[in-house]
Amino acid sequence: MSGSQTGRGKWQWENAVAGAVAGFATVGSMHPLDVVRTRFQVxxxxxxxxxxxKNTPHAIFTIARAEGLRGLYAGFYPAVIGSSISWGLYFFFYxxxxxxxxxxxxxxxxxxxxxxxxxxxxxxxxxxxxxxxLVKTRLQLQTPLHQTRPYSSLYDALRTIVKEEGWTALYKGIMPSLFLVSHGAIQFTVYEELRKATVFFKSGRNRNDDADDVLTSLDYAFLGATSKVAAILFTYPFQVIRARLQQRPNSVGIPRYADSWHVLKETARFEGIRGFYKGITANLLKNVPASSITFIVYENVLKMLKSTRPQG
Structure with a gap:
C-alpha cells in the first residue's frame, strides 16, 4: 500500500473516531429530551x-415524579451505543x-x-x-402502565423481540428510516455550504481547507445548529411514522400499525398535520444544541488527531 493510500485510510479512521466521540457527548447531555420526544411522537x-x-416541561416533571431518573434515561444504553456507532460510521462513510x-x-x-x-x-x-x-424506542415507551413484561436490558429486549416476533421485527420502521436519510443529507449539505460561506466571509478565501485556521468553536456551534433546524423541519414526519411503527405489539402480539402507509392514513385521519409534528418542540430543544455539541466535538477532535500526524 502506498504512503498516500495509508494516509487516506488513516484520515477515514480519524473521521470515524471523531464522529463516535461526538455522538457519545451528544447523547449523554440530551437524552431526557429524547425520551419526551418519543413519547409525544407515539x-x-x-x-x-x-x-x-401538556408540554415538554410537564412531560419531564411527570416522568421524573412517576418513574424517577430511570424514566428520564430509559433506553440510554442503546442510545449511547447507537449514537456512537452511527456518528462514527456516518463520518467514516461520508x-x-x-x-x-x-x-x-x-x-x-x-x-x-x-x-x-x-x-x-x-x-x-x-x-x-x-x-x-428499535430497542431504544421500545425501552423509552415502557411505563408503569404497560401490561406486558418489560424488557430488563438491551440484550433482553433483543432476545425477546427475536423470540416473540422473529428477526424481521428488528427492522421495523426501516422504510421511514431510509427516507430519513434525507435528514442527514440535508443537514450535511447545509453545513458544508454554510461552512464554506463562513470561511469566505471571515478570511476572503473560498477554500474549505482554510477552516481549521479560521473557524472557532462558536462558528461550529452556529453551523451545526442552523443545519440541524433545516433538516428537522423537512424530515420530522418520518420520525413520527418510524416511532409509531416501532412500538411493541400488545399483549396478544398485535401491532398498533401494520405499515408506514397505515400510520400515514391513521395519523392524517385522526390528528391532521399536527399529528406529524408531535414532539417537535422537545426534538428541537434536544437536537439543535446537540448538533452544536456534536460538531464542536467532531471538528476539535479531528483537529487534534490531524495535529498528531507525522509530518512529511
Whole structure:
C-alpha cells in the first residue's frame, strides 16, 4: 500500500473516531429530551399505556415524579451505543464518499455531490443500526402502565423481540428510516455550504481547507445548529411514522400499525398535520444544541488527531 493510500485510510479512521466521540457527548447531555420526544411522537390519544403530557416541561416533571431518573434515561444504553456507532460510521462513510467523488475532480465538491455523499452514508448507517434504535424506542415507551413484561436490558429486549416476533421485527420502521436519510443529507449539505460561506466571509478565501485556521468553536456551534433546524423541519414526519411503527405489539402480539402507509392514513385521519409534528418542540430543544455539541466535538477532535500526524 502506498504512503498516500495509508494516509487516506488513516484520515477515514480519524473521521470515524471523531464522529463516535461526538455522538457519545451528544447523547449523554440530551437524552431526557429524547425520551419526551418519543413519547409525544407515539401518543395519538388512543393508547392507554402512555400518560398525556401538556408540554415538554410537564412531560419531564411527570416522568421524573412517576418513574424517577430511570424514566428520564430509559433506553440510554442503546442510545449511547447507537449514537456512537452511527456518528462514527456516518463520518467514516461520508468522508470515503467525498474522497471517491474528489478523485476525478479539481476544487470543491458541488452541493449535489455533498448531498449524494451524505445520502450514501446515511443509508449504510441506517441498515447497520436499525435494531439498536428499535430497542431504544421500545425501552423509552415502557411505563408503569404497560401490561406486558418489560424488557430488563438491551440484550433482553433483543432476545425477546427475536423470540416473540422473529428477526424481521428488528427492522421495523426501516422504510421511514431510509427516507430519513434525507435528514442527514440535508443537514450535511447545509453545513458544508454554510461552512464554506463562513470561511469566505471571515478570511476572503473560498477554500474549505482554510477552516481549521479560521473557524472557532462558536462558528461550529452556529453551523451545526442552523443545519440541524433545516433538516428537522423537512424530515420530522418520518420520525413520527418510524416511532409509531416501532412500538411493541400488545399483549396478544398485535401491532398498533401494520405499515408506514397505515400510520400515514391513521395519523392524517385522526390528528391532521399536527399529528406529524408531535414532539417537535422537545426534538428541537434536544437536537439543535446537540448538533452544536456534536460538531464542536467532531471538528476539535479531528483537529487534534490531524495535529498528531507525522509530518512529511
Amino acid at each position: 401518543n395519538d390519544g388512543r393508547i392507554s399505556h402512555l400518560p398525556t403530557y 468522508s470515503r464518499a467525498k474522497q471517491r467523488y474528489h478523485k476525478n475532480r479539481s476544487g470543491e465538491l458541488s452541493p449535489g455531490l455533498h448531498l449524494a455523499s451524505a445520502a450514501e452514508a446515511g443509508a449504510l448507517v441506517c441498515l447497520c443500526t436499525n435494531p439498536v434504535w
